[in-house]
Amino acid sequence: MLRKIKHFKAMVDLGQLIGKEYGQFFEVRDSKSGELIEVTDVHQLTNQFLEDVDFGDAEENEEVKEIIDPVAGRDNRDYVDDNKSQKLSHEEIEALKKQGMSGNELIQQLVQNSETFSKRTKFSQEKYLRKKKQKYQITFQLKKPTALELCNVYSQTQPAKIMGLRADSLALLLNMANINQESRVILLDKTKGLLTGALIEKDVREILHVEFTGHQLKLQNEIFLEYNYKPDKVKRIQYLHHTNLDQSIVQSDSLLNAIIQTKTKHYNSMIMVHEDFNQVEMYNHIEHLIQPSASIAVFSLYIQSLAELKDHLLTNKKAVNIKIEELWTREYQVLPMRTHPNMNMHGASGFILSAVKVE
Amino acid sequence: MVKLLEIRDGVKTKNNVFSYTSDNIIREGDTLVVFESGDNIKQIVMKRNQTFQNKFGAFPHNDIIDKLQFGTKMYSKTMMGWVYILRPNSHIYTSSLAQRTQILYTPDISQVLFRLELRPGFRVVESGTGSGSLSVSIMKAIVPTGHLFTYEFNQVRSQRAIEDFQRLGFYPQNVHVTHRDVLNNGFLLKDESTGEFLVNENTIDAIFLDLPSPEKAVPHAYKVLKRGGKLCNFSPCIEQVQKAVQEMARQGFYEIKTYETLSKDFSSSHHNYQSFKQQVKPTIVTEENGNKQQDNLGDTNTGNLNKRQLKQKDKGMLVTAPKIESRGHTGFLTFAIKF
Numbered sequence: 001m002l003r004k005i006k007h008f009k010a011m012v013d014l015g016q017l018i019g020k021e022y023g024q025f026f027e028v029r030d031s032k033s034g035e036l037i038e039v040t041d042v043h044q045l046t047n048q049f050l051e052d053v054d055f056g057d058a059e060e061n062e063e064v065k066e067i068i069d070p071v072a073g074r075d076n077r078d079y080v081d082d083n084k085s086q087k088l089s090h091e092e093i094e095a096l097k098k099q100g101m102s103g104n105e106l107i108q109q110l111v112q113n114s115e116t117f118s119k120r121t122k123f124s125q126e127k128y129l130r131k132k133k134q135k136y137q138i139t140f141q142l143k144k145p146t147a148l149e150l151c152n153v154y155s156q157t158q159p160a161k162i163m164g165l166r167a168d169s170l171a172l173l174l175n176m177a178n179i180n181q182e183s184r185v186i187l188l189d190k191t192k193g194l195l196t197g198a199l200i201e202k203d204v205r206e207i208l209h210v211e212f213t214g215h216q217l218k219l220q221n222e223i224f225l226e227y228n229y230k231p232d233k234v235k236r237i238q239y240l241h242h243t244n245l246d247q248s249i250v251q252s253d254s255l256l257n258a259i260i261q262t263k264t265k266h267y268n269s270m271i272m273v274h275e276d277f278n279q280v281e282m283y284n285h286i287e288h289l290i291q292p293s294a295s296i297a298v299f300s301l302y303i304q305s306l307a308e309l310k311d312h313l314l315t316n317k318k319a320v321n322i323k324i325e326e327l328w329t330r331e332y333q334v335l336p337m338r339t340h341p342n343m344n345m346h347g348a349s350g351f352i353l354s355a356v357k358v359e
Numbered sequence: 360m361v362k363l364l365e366i367r368d369g370v371k372t373k374n375n376v377f378s379y380t381s382d383n384i385i386r387e388g389d390t391l392v393v394f395e396s397g398d399n400i401k402q403i404v405m406k407r408n409q410t411f412q413n414k415f416g417a418f419p420h421n422d423i424i425d426k427l428q429f430g431t432k433m434y435s436k437t438m439m440g441w442v443y444i445l446r447p448n449s450h451i452y453t454s455s456l457a458q459r460t461q462i463l464y465t466p467d468i469s470q471v472l473f474r475l476e477l478r479p480g481f482r483v484v485e486s487g488t489g490s491g492s493l494s495v496s497i498m499k500a501i502v503p504t505g506h507l508f509t510y511e512f513n514q515v516r517s518q519r520a521i522e523d524f525q526r527l528g529f530y531p532q533n534v535h536v537t538h539r540d541v542l543n544n545g546f547l548l549k550d551e552s553t554g555e556f557l558v559n560e561n562t563i564d565a566i567f568l569d570l571p572s573p574e575k576a577v578p579h580a581y582k583v584l585k586r587g588g589k590l591c592n593f594s595p596c597i598e599q600v601q602k603a604v605q606e607m608a609r610q611g612f613y614e615i616k617t618y619e620t621l622s623k624d625f626s627s628s629h630h631n632y633q634s635f636k637q638q639v640k641p642t643i644v645t646e647e648n649g650n651k652q653q654d655n656l657g658d659t660n661t662g663n664l665n666k667r668q669l670k671q672k673d674k675g676m677l678v679t680a681p682k683i684e685s686r687g688h689t690g691f692l693t694f695a696i697k698f
Contacts, residue, residue, distance in 0.1 A: 022587070023586070023587040023696070042611045042612075042613055042698035043608070043611075045613045045698075046608040046612070046613050046615060049604055049605055049607075049608035049615060050605070050608050050609065146476055147473075147476075148473060148474060148476055167473070167474075168469075168470060168473075168618075168620055170473065171469040171470050171472065171473030171474070172465070172466060172469040172470075172622070174469070174472075174473065175449060175450065175465060175468065175469035175472060175473075175496070176450055176465075176469075178377065178448035178449055178450070178499075180377055180499045180500065180502070181479045181502060181503065182377060182378050182379040183379070184379060201476075201478060202478060202479075202500070203478060203479045205379070265383070266381070268379050291383055291429075291430070292383060292428055292429060292430025292431060293383065293428075293429035293430030293445045293446040294430070295448045295450075303625065303679050304677075304679075307625075307627040307677050307678075307679045308677060310627055311627065311677055320394055320397075320443050320445070321394065321397060321400075321445075321451065323624060324624070324625040324627065324679065325466075325622045325623060325624050325625065326622065326623045326625065327466060327620060327621070327622050327623075328620070328621045328622070328623060329470075329618055329619065329620045329621075330618065330619050331616060331617065331618050332600075332617040332618070332619065332691065334597075334600055334601055334604045334615075334617045334693070336601065336605070339597055339600075339601060341619075351625070354450065356394075356430070356445055356448065356451070357430060358430045358431065358432065358443050358445070359428075359430055359431050359432070
């Protein structure tokens with residue numbers, strides 16, 4: 001299959017990737033043909049961590065000092081942003097690219113032909129290099145579609161599709177539901193299969209996916225299909241429409257009644273990421289299937305609906321150890337003398353209710 | 360204590376503390392959690408002819424073993440009060456743990472498990488063992504076929520850890536506890552009797568470090584990790600993180616990412632807002648109010664409320680607020696992948 005995808009400015013022929021290992025990095029050698037070379041030097045990927053920053057009057061720079069004012073190079077006082085500093089013209093750069101020069105070599109050419117590069121501060125030089133790298137050196141990695149990676153991708157691009165679930169919230173949700181390979185999970189899920197896939201990844205024994213919508217299964221499982229699971233793993237999931245749990249229907253159908261009987265107090269974990277119906281109503285609809293002492297975990301972007309559920313569980317003594325929490329996760333830039341939290345962050349973790357069912 | 364052997368996918372596994380039983384009945388030797396209140400949770404082990412005592416009186420184990428289910432209420436002998444007896448889950452296990460050291464708490468633990476992408480069958484290295492809070496969560500994620508190799512430089516702690524893991528049903532089939540200073544001696548491990556390598560170079564799927572000078576352990580970690588294996592470092596101080604991160608980059612790790620995760624707990628209550636416009640006296644019921652009342656009672660959610668519950672309903676608006684006591688810092692978690 002010869003499918004091409006656009007990655008930054010290059011057209012990459014996916015056929016080249018067949019037979020390659022997950023985790024490998026590639027550099028686009030030529031952005032027109034999309035020819036790839038494997039990245040073999042890891043430091044090409046992590047060089048920003050390795051630069052030593054020099055803030056004092058370093059002695060080894062004496063040669064440089066003779067040419068340039070000693071102050072220049074430590075701050076931006078002599079830097080003029082007039083777009084004239086690069087001696088290579090656009091045509092010349094294009095010609096170099098056509099000769100098949102790799103991104104790294106091209107950037108070195110650009111640095112040598114830049115008048116202002118040496119006048120910049122070391123910090124600004126690094127920033128310049130990073131910018132140029134993004135422009136001329138296109139690298140990417142082949143990643144295995146796991147719950148962590150898929151959740152990261154969707155929360156950055158289409159958060160509404162996965163109900164605003166962030167990776168750190170998903171992590172806590174799975175832990176609060178006490179997910180392990182022994183788990184029998186009752187799942188009320190509207191994350192298009194992201195959560196189902198995350199559970200299969202943990203090798204849970206059984207999943208009962210209670211359906212509340214009439215949509216086609218295929219549409220609801222859009223993200224689940226991206227995990228590429230083999231059929232034997234998918235067999236662990238059972239789907240049940242919520243109307244099949246209505247008392248009147250169960251009593252009129254003896255087969256259904258028998259099935260529900262075997263599933264009563266059967267599940268030892270319950271996860272709910274669903275907002276189409278009142279969460280108290282949804283919980284009451286399925287609670288007879290949950291084993292006493294089971295772990296309950298509910299995610300919502302809205303604290304109000306969780307507070308109602310908590311109130312319901314508490315006043316009716318249906319659960320103990322009920323907790324509503326919100327996560328505060330910040331990623332840090334860790335560089336020598338420049339360590340701080342990232343400037344931009346995802347500010348809405350959503351809320352997680354956790355509890356233990358009792359009788 | 361002898362536990363049932365179970366066969367799953369051709370693998371014999373001994374039941375552990377988190378194992379599922381369809382009858383949900385408490386057996387001798389089980390570790391259970393006594394829940395008095397949110398602040399008072401204790402772990403006890405079921406042994407015949409023993410008794411658990413608290414302020415409500417005596418709870419004889421013989422009245423529990425083979426009789427009661429997990430998740431039920433139990434009254435004391437004197438009927439002075441009751442407790443809930445629960446099956447431990449990883450969160451409750453962590454919050455009711457006998458702490459010998461500073462431990463990792465649930466928000467951090469959940470990040471470690473998820474971002475290291477632990478799954479059944481993984482071979483994992485951890486150092487130090489500490490009170491075994493994270494160890495138990497790691498084992499939960501990698502059983503039945505996975506194995507944890509945990510290193511602790513304090514001999515008493517490593518011995519206690521073995522006792523704990525045995526009681527919980529993980530030792531020896533899922534965990535190896537080694538008394539060693541890994542900063543100086545690394546992670547390579549040989550079986551003393553056969554001389555075979557238990558932990559060899561390029562054989563480990565994931566490593567967790569919680570050590571005073573993590574940068575010294577990073578080269579050792581690189582050695583035993585597989586290509587694509589993941590490293591996680593937990594350090595409370597940013598200076599430790601800076602040194603560790605630089606060493607990770609130098610050794611050949613990529614995707615080096617550092618996070619801080621804290622959780623904020625919310626309390627909820629009913630708040631009655633007074634209105635200065637009108638004061639409706641409860642004795643006067645207008646027709647409109649009467650209808651509303653009728654609607655409420657017809658609702659399935661509120662249909663069978665007793666007096667106490669109705670009173671609760673009347674308390675006013677349901678409000679939430681962050682709890683005042685809150686943890687300000689635990690540590691930084693750095694993740695990286697071996698190239």
